[in-house]
Every structure is written in C-alpha cells, then in structure tokens.
Amino acid sequence: KIVSIEDSIVAGKGMTVPEITSLLRGKKGTDVSVGILRGNQKDLLDFTITRDAIPMNSVDVAMMLDDKTGYIRLSRFSAKSYEEFMKGMEPLVEEQKMKDLIIDLRGNPGGYLQQATRILSQLFKDKQALLVFTEGRKTGRNEYSTSGMPFFDVNNIVVLIDEGSASASEIVAGAIQDRDRGVIVGRRSFGKGLVQEQYELSDGSALRLTVAKYYTPSGRSIQKPYDDKEKYAHDFMDRMESGELSGEADAEVIDSTQYHTTNGHVVYGGGGIIPDVFVSLDTSMFSDTYTALRQQVSRFVYRYMEKPGHDFSEFTLETFKDDFQVDEILFKDFLDFVTRDDVEIDEVDLANCKADIRNRLKAQIARQLFREEGFYGILLDNDDMVKEAMRVLRLPDPLANSRNEE
Known part of the structure; x- marks a missing residue:
C-alpha cells in the first residue's frame, strides 16, 4: 500500500485514484519519494522512483503452450507492435524451438495498419503476395504485400478471433485465411473495415471522414453494413438473440458473393471474418x-x-x-x-x-x-x-482437415 508521497500522507485520506496519480506524475527524469507498507511487514519502506514514460505494451504475453506450440496475444496494434511481436517471437523460435504458432486477436480493436502488415509479412515466405488493399473513390487503390523475407520459420498457424476483433485484427485474419496460411478459430469478427482521416476543428473537436475501405486479398470487404444505425449499434445483441454466438445458428452471411482463397476455398465478406472453426460463446x-x-x-x-x-x-x-x-x-x-x-x-x-x-x-x-x-x-x-486451436494443430493437415477438405 502507498502510505505517503513526498511529504504528504495519502493513506486513510479517502483520496481518489486520479488524486494519487496526480501526486505521482511529474516531469520525466525527476524523482518522487514514496512510502510503502507491505502486508507482511510492520515497517514502512521508503523508495525513490525516477519518473519516466510507462510503456503500454500491445503484446500481452509470448509463451510456449507445449514443446512445439507458441502463443502470442496481441491486445491492439500500436506503434511498436511489430517490434514487440518480433521480440516475443525470438526466444520462442531460437531458444524453445517453436514450430507452430497461435496468434490471439480476441478483443483486439485494431490500430496501426502498417504494424499489422509488417507482422503479417513475417508469416509468409512468398514475395509480393498481396495481404490487403484499400480502395476509395478519390484515393484509388493502395496495396500492401509481403516482403518475402521472414526472420523465423513457422509451420502451422492458428488465429483466434471473436466479436471484439476489429479493423487491423480482421486484416490479419483475412489475409491468413485468403492466403491459406493458417486456420481461423473462434467466432465472426466485428466487421470494421473503413479507412478514416481525422481533421481537427477550431473548437477542439474533430471530424473523421471515411475515404476508403479495406479489402482482403480475395477482394472481400470487411465492413458490415451501417445504413441502419440502430442495427449497427445492436449488432452484438442481435448475434446473441439469433443464436449465432451460442452456435444454435450459423454466422450471418451478409454478402452472398462467393470469394475464393488461393487454394479455391469459398469464403464470404461484407460483415467481418467468418472463422474456419467455430467455438461458441459460453452464455x-x-x-x-x-x-x-x-x-x-x-x-x-x-x-x-x-x-x-x-x-x-x-x-x-x-x-x-x-x-x-x-x-x-x-x-x-x-x-x-x-x-x-x-x-x-x-x-x-x-x-x-x-x-x-x-x-x-x-x-x-x-x-x-x-x-x-x-x-x-x-x-x-x-x-x-x-483448446480447440490445439486440437486443430494436432490434425494431420490442420488447414485441409479443419475445412473438411481432402
């Protein structure tokens, strides 16, 4: 427990977290002294802490699940996600001899597109393979492709998604699925595939203008319909009530157009990424x-x-x-x-x-x-x-077997 900050007693004063935080904050490089009381000790412990920026990591954990399967959880795609991803991958591959990889994007709302595509590029050996493209009436078409220079050799890949996986997360899942690089496990993703530019206004507010849409390599749009604002806002509850989340009903196919992966597998767009292997939500x-x-x-x-x-x-x-x-x-x-x-x-x-x-x-x-x-x-x-991802990885051919293909 924090008892004192500098010369101020904070324990037992009924102070709020923001009030205590304001006492701890200060200019980078300056010191702040705090008195700490640990539950199993009677004496107050004094510490001097040098203020610095607190890193907000986007890779929550990188670890081995068994002797060959690695697991990396990305909570968002921040400005340093690629660096964090590579830092997490290195010991898994070099020291612990990882062969297969599970990438957990559940609840990941997205973030920096370039960070997502740089991570994706590390999962493909092909050079100039299309990963995602954006297209708008005024902006034209912009493509993002692989470098063909992965640093690590990864065999099978499983990507975990759910209804909270959006934007850049869906770009990663869509590219992995369209390129037949791995298996998507979970539930239909959020369905956010708009490219927006932000304009600051004089009163301090901002205007976000949609200028393009994201498309997966096969040409699928990730974005779900937003012409009905009420339906858009209540999408999660609609999925719940329809039985989609519990597995009582199939995921809604909003765009009935059939798209094809590199190997010819049929996929659909228009409202998020539909996984290859469904795992129900425990209601x-x-x-x-x-x-x-x-x-x-x-x-x-x-x-x-x-x-x-x-x-x-x-x-x-x-x-x-x-x-x-x-x-x-x-x-x-x-x-x-x-x-x-x-x-x-x-x-x-x-x-x-x-x-x-x-x-x-x-x-x-x-x-x-x-x-x-x-x-x-x-x-x-x-x-x-x-558990389902691990089951998939144990199949003789994880991709073909999970899609019930020969």
Whole structure:
C-alpha cells in the first residue's frame, strides 16, 4: 500500500485514484519519494522512483503452450507492435524451438495498419503476395504485400478471433485465411473495415471522414453494413438473440458473393471474418453473479497476498500449476469478501461459473508470482478456444482437415 508521497500522507485520506496519480506524475527524469507498507511487514519502506514514460505494451504475453506450440496475444496494434511481436517471437523460435504458432486477436480493436502488415509479412515466405488493399473513390487503390523475407520459420498457424476483433485484427485474419496460411478459430469478427482521416476543428473537436475501405486479398470487404444505425449499434445483441454466438445458428452471411482463397476455398465478406472453426460463446457467463464475482478477483487476491502466512517461495510456475489449488476454504473467503458489500449471489449462477472463477483466482495469484506468463499459463489451460486451436494443430493437415477438405 502507498502510505505517503513526498511529504504528504495519502493513506486513510479517502483520496481518489486520479488524486494519487496526480501526486505521482511529474516531469520525466525527476524523482518522487514514496512510502510503502507491505502486508507482511510492520515497517514502512521508503523508495525513490525516477519518473519516466510507462510503456503500454500491445503484446500481452509470448509463451510456449507445449514443446512445439507458441502463443502470442496481441491486445491492439500500436506503434511498436511489430517490434514487440518480433521480440516475443525470438526466444520462442531460437531458444524453445517453436514450430507452430497461435496468434490471439480476441478483443483486439485494431490500430496501426502498417504494424499489422509488417507482422503479417513475417508469416509468409512468398514475395509480393498481396495481404490487403484499400480502395476509395478519390484515393484509388493502395496495396500492401509481403516482403518475402521472414526472420523465423513457422509451420502451422492458428488465429483466434471473436466479436471484439476489429479493423487491423480482421486484416490479419483475412489475409491468413485468403492466403491459406493458417486456420481461423473462434467466432465472426466485428466487421470494421473503413479507412478514416481525422481533421481537427477550431473548437477542439474533430471530424473523421471515411475515404476508403479495406479489402482482403480475395477482394472481400470487411465492413458490415451501417445504413441502419440502430442495427449497427445492436449488432452484438442481435448475434446473441439469433443464436449465432451460442452456435444454435450459423454466422450471418451478409454478402452472398462467393470469394475464393488461393487454394479455391469459398469464403464470404461484407460483415467481418467468418472463422474456419467455430467455438461458441459460453452464455452462462453473462449472469449478474458472474460479473460481480469476476470484478472482485483482483482486489481479493491483492488482499490475500498481503496477509502473512502465505509462503510461495518454493513454487515454480510448473509446480504451482500442478500443486496449488483454490480450495473450498479459500473460495469461501472470496465469497465473504464479495458479499460484504451487499452483493447478491444467485446459487444457480454460482454453480455455473464456480469453476471459471476458481481458475481466475488461481491465475491472478500466479500473476503476482510469475507475471503475465503465470497468469496466462493458468488461464489458457481452461480456455475453450485455445483448446480447440490445439486440437486443430494436432490434425494431420490442420488447414485441409479443419475445412473438411481432402
């Protein structure tokens, strides 16, 4: 806990996070002194911190899932995503001998097109293979192609997408699918394929003008229809109610035009990327009980780790995964922590989500001990989409077999 910042006591003052943040912020290179109290120690610890820019990484984690399969999660495409991607890939390939790769773009809203195409180029050996093109009435056609100079040799690729994967994420998935470079696993992506230019106005506001659209190598438009604003805004709920997300109904084909991948496989456009392998959304996790519990996991774990008597010094990540369990006593402590704020827990909903919440508690403890590799190392073991990706990669011919082709 932060007790003091410079000469000001902040603990017990009821200060908000922005107020505390403003005391910590300052000119780059200057120092700020803070007093820290750790839960298992009685004495105040004094630290001097040099202020600097805090990096906002777009690669959440790069790790091995087994002895041949690597996993990289990209939360967005920022100005340094290519650099981060390559930095994550190097130890996986050079030190851990990665052969296959899972790229997780779930919930990735997009970002810098050039960063996405540079990453894509590293996944193809072909030179000048079209990855994506933009086209508008005034801007003409602009193409982005491969360099033909990948630094790493990757065999099979699986890309994970869902309804939150948009823009540059869809460009990556669309290029991988159209070029038959890998298998797309998950649910239909968001459907955002507009090129916009921003103009600053004198009153401080800005105007974003659509000047072109993105198209995949086969010519598919990524953009879903937006002539009906209400339907556009309620797209997620429409997918939920139609049964698309649960797998009770097929993904909506908005553009019935048939497009073809390099090998002749039929694909469709006009509303996001439809995956080769569908994984349903677990709708039981949409209860108020699940939301309330999940929101409190991090807070509870911080309190739990502060208390004396918890010795994790002998654990490695592997032994922690195998030996540490969130038992009934710990889970009851968590429920007591949540319900002290008068949160109502529905017993039926609790039974449905208990296994997931227990796993998230364990993952959050692992994050405190082993950082992001610990967190995802636990979380992904119970991830249905990752499990399906691993199943696909074990097929004799992942691409052909997942599409039911010879």
